[in-house]
Amino acid sequence: MKAEQLTCDYLIVGSGAVGMAFADVLLSETDASIIIVDKYAKPGGHWNLAYPFVTLHQPSAFYGVCSRELNRGVIDKTGMNEGLMGLASGAEVSAYFDSVMQETFLPSGRVQYFPLSQYEGEGKFTNITGGKTYDVTINKKIVDATYLKTSIPITHKPSFTLDDEVDFTPVNTLTQRVRGRKNYVVIGGGKTGIDTCLWLLSNFVNPENIHWVVSRDAWLLNRKNTQPLSDFFFDTIGAQANQMEAIAQSTSIDDMFDKLEEAGVMLRIDKDVRPAMFHGATVSEAELAALQTLPNVIRHGRVTHVGKEALTFQDAQWAMPEDALVVDCSASALTNLEIKPVFEGNIITPQTVRAYQPVFSAALIAHVEAAYEDEATKQKLTQVVPLPNRDIDWVPMTAAMLRNMHIWGEAPELRAWIHNCRLDGFSKIVHGVAKDDMAKLQVLGRLKAASQPAMGKLMEYMHGLKASGKLAF
Numbered sequence: 001m002k003a004e005q006l007t008c009d010y011l012i013v014g015s016g017a018v019g020m021a022f023a024d025v026l027l028s029e030t031d032a033s034i035i036i037v038d039k040y041a042k043p044g045g046h047w048n049l050a051y052p053f054v055t056l057h058q059p060s061a062f063y064g065v066c067s068r069e070l071n072r073g074v075i076d077k078t079g080m081n082e083g084l085m086g087l088a089s090g091a092e093v094s095a096y097f098d099s100v101m102q103e104t105f106l107p108s109g110r111v112q113y114f115p116l117s118q119y120e121g122e123g124k125f126t127n128i129t130g131g132k133t134y135d136v137t138i139n140k141k142i143v144d145a146t147y148l149k150t151s152i153p154i155t156h157k158p159s160f161t162l163d164d165e166v167d168f169t170p171v172n173t174l175t176q177r178v179r180g181r182k183n184y185v186v187i188g189g190g191k192t193g194i195d196t197c198l199w200l201l202s203n204f205v206n207p208e209n210i211h212w213v214v215s216r217d218a219w220l221l222n223r224k225n226t227q228p229l230s231d232f233f234f235d236t237i238g239a240q241a242n243q244m245e246a247i248a249q250s251t252s253i254d255d256m257f258d259k260l261e262e263a264g265v266m267l268r269i270d271k272d273v274r275p276a277m278f279h280g281a282t283v284s285e286a287e288l289a290a291l292q293t294l295p296n297v298i299r300h301g302r303v304t305h306v307g308k309e310a311l312t313f314q315d316a317q318w319a320m321p322e323d324a325l326v327v328d329c330s331a332s333a334l335t336n337l338e339i340k341p342v343f344e345g346n347i348i349t350p351q352t353v354r355a356y357q358p359v360f361s362a363a364l365i366a367h368v369e370a371a372y373e374d375e376a377t378k379q380k381l382t383q384v385v386p387l388p389n390r391d392i393d394w395v396p397m398t399a400a401m402l403r404n405m406h407i408w409g410e411a412p413e414l415r416a417w418i419h420n421c422r423l424d425g426f427s428k429i430v431h432g433v434a435k436d437d438m439a440k441l442q443v444l445g446r447l448k449a450a451s452q453p454a455m456g457k458l459m460e461y462m463h464g465l466k467a468s469g470k471l472a473f
Contacts, residue, residue, distance in 0.1 A: 003124070003135040008035040008112070011136050012143040013119045016045020017064070018350050019145030020097055021359040021423070024065035025366035027108055035112045035136060036105075037125045042115065044097035049155065050090030051172045053199045057191060057282045058356065059085035061228050062425035063093075066363050067104065069422065070096055073229075080198065080286040085227055141369070143348045147340075148358060148387075156331035160187075160303045168306065168326045171196055182209060183321040185311070187303055188329030189214030191281045194291065196329050201290050211296045211321060213303060213311065216277040219257065219391055220267040221356075223282040228425035230432055233440055237429060239265050241443050244450035247457050253392060256461070273299065278388045280356045303330075342382040343375055351384045355401045360423040361385075367417055381407060381414060392465060399458040402451065 010026060012019050015038035026032050040048045056063055060071035070093070074086035081087055088096070105111040114134070119125045123136040162168060169177045171192055184205065186196050193212065200210055224232070225239035242263035250256035257275075260266040267283065268275050269291050283291070300313040306326055311318045340349055342365055353361040368381050385400040386393065408414050419427040433440045465471040 001131065001133060003133040005137070006035060006112070006134055007137045007139065008033045009138070009140045010034050010143055011123060011138050011141075012036045012145055014038055014045065014145035015040070015043040015097070015101070015113070015115070016047070016145060017093075017097070017359050018148060018362040019045070019143070020100060021065050021362040022143055022145060022348075022350055022366040023105065023111065024067050024100070025363045026370060027105065027110060028067055029367060029370040031110070032140065033110050033112075034105075035114065037114045037117045037119050039118055039128065040115060042094065042098050043101045043113075044094045047090055047094045047097065049172070050094070051192070051195075052090070052175050054090040054192075054195060055087040056093065057087070057223070058226055059223075059228060059425075060088040060092075061085050062357070062423050063088070063359060064096055064423070065100055065104075065359070066422050068096075068100055080202070080290060081223070081284050082286065084223055084284060085229065138346070141346050141348050143350065145350055145362070147349045148351060156328070158187075158328055158330055160330075161305045163305075163307045165308045166306050166326055167324065168328065170328050174199075174325075174327055177325060178203070181325045182323035183211060183325070184209060185211045185213065185320065185324050185326045186329055187213045187306075187311075187326065188331070189216060189218060189277070190279055190329070190332070192329040192331065194281060194283065194287075196327055197294060198287055198290060201293070207293045208295055209321075210294055211298060211324070212294055213298045213318075215299075215302045217268060217270065217273045217275040217299070218277040218279060218281060219275045219394070220269075220288070221280065221282040222264060222267055223284045225265065226282060226425075228429065230429055233429055233433075234443065236426065237440075237447065238443050239263075241447040241450065244447055244454040247398075248450045248453035250457060253395065253461050253465075256457075257391065270297070276391050278391050278394045280388060339384045339386060341379060342384065343369075343378040352387060353382050353385055353404055355385050355388075355397050357423070357425075360421070360425075363421060363423050364414075364418070367421075368414070371413065371417075381411065383407075392470060395458055395461050395465065396471060399455065399462060402455050402458070 009032035012023055012034060015036050020043055023034055023036060026034060042048055061073055064070040070088055071086045076082050076084060076086050101113060106113060116128050117125045118128050123138055126133045184200055186193055197210055197212055224235045227236055243265045246259035246263045247256055250259050257266060267288055298318055300316040303311055304314060305312040310320055342349055342351060348369060350362040350365050352358055353364060365382050368378050372378050383404055386396055388394055388397045408418060418424050419431060
């Protein structure tokens with residue numbers, strides 16, 4: 001079968017959140033033609049395979065694409081997120097991205113979308129249902145929006161072995177398997193494990209019947225400190241000032257985390273267990289309190305085997321409770337932690353240039369591509385903020401984020417773009433402070449005064465981590 005010949009300015013591989021956010025800015029700020037290729041049947045990437053009760057962990061108000069709001073600034077009136085900005089469900093996010101494609105991208109006449117297609121490289125892709133092949137002439141660049149690979153619970157292969165007789169389910173099918181069980185064994189201490197334990201609790205499972213297997217405890221973020229509304233100024237911007245002061249006043253990395261916890265920036269489930277992990281997950285204070293009601297948290301490291309009678313760890317065994325459904329929540333959110341240049345010749349590889357915000361990062365990278373000519377300038381403005389895994393990874397992540405914010409602050413055009421970008425979330429809160437609002441100005445003054453000393457302390461800690469071999473970059 002002869003390949004159909006196509007032409008475009010930008011070929012975007014992946015119509016997940018990153019690819020959609022990137023394409024949205026190109027569409028708004030250039031006259032470029034765009035081809036989007038994706039393996040899924042609909043836009044949204046991994047949201048197509050989300051488990052039924054998944055929600056965003058960050059406010060919907062600064063998620064999605066720049067040009068279209070996701071939740072209209074709704075404040076939750078009930079539940080464990082009560083009083084905070086709404087968190088879109090997986091179904092809402094999936095429908096949102098489909099609407100963006102059908103109502104904004106395709107009607108523009110400048111976007112061609114090829115779902116159910118496998119990208120082969122060098123501008124070639126194949127429809128995976130009919131086998132039709134395409135060969136694209138690309139006038140400008142390829143955008144690899146699949147580089148930040150997400151491990152999906154439903155397709156994830158567990159790292160442990162499993163006996164056939166074990167009553168086992170990935171989290172995606174938990175809602176179909178939940179009836180009539182006496183006990184639930186939840187394997188995984190990250191965001192998915194948190195979501196699963198909270199869902200079981202909210203559906204009246206007794207805390208003592210939930211057995212949570214946590215290989216590493218995690219430092220968590222207080223969601224109250226992520227609210228992009230002026231009503232939350234003292235929580236959101238106040239937390240940033242508290243963070244800078246905690247870093248600047250610390251005497252070691254452990255002391256820094258202790259001070260961050262005392263300042264309300266970091267949270268942990270058990271005060272007696274020192275977290276070794278940080279993935280940037282957020283919880284509300286009500287969610288944290290609910291998780292703290294769980295009496296059976298199993299901390300023996302990683303599971304190596306799941307048997308009918310026991311879980312096996314590297315150095316321990318744990319007896320399985322009766323009539324237990326084992327729920328696999330062990331998939332890692334992001335599996336590709338290796339950094340590469342965002343701009344490299346005719347390839348753009350979107351990665352995080354601000355911590356916790358991949359869609360804002362993708363939008364900013366697209367704007368830099370549209371607004372700047374020189375590749376060296378583009379590279380300077382889009383230095384990658386490394387994704388965290390261990391607790392100590394918070395140090396280089398935060399240092400890189402502060403570095404980028406300083407660089408952006410010295411670029412007036414980019415600074416103005418960030419202020420007007422819906423996905424930024426926080427610039428409008430800061431710029432909206434009245435000149436006679438002394439309480440808020442004092443917070444901003446604290447933030448500014450502590451930022452440089454904090455950066456110095458982070459660099460000191462990074463040098464120590466590199467010298468000890470704990471950091472490779």
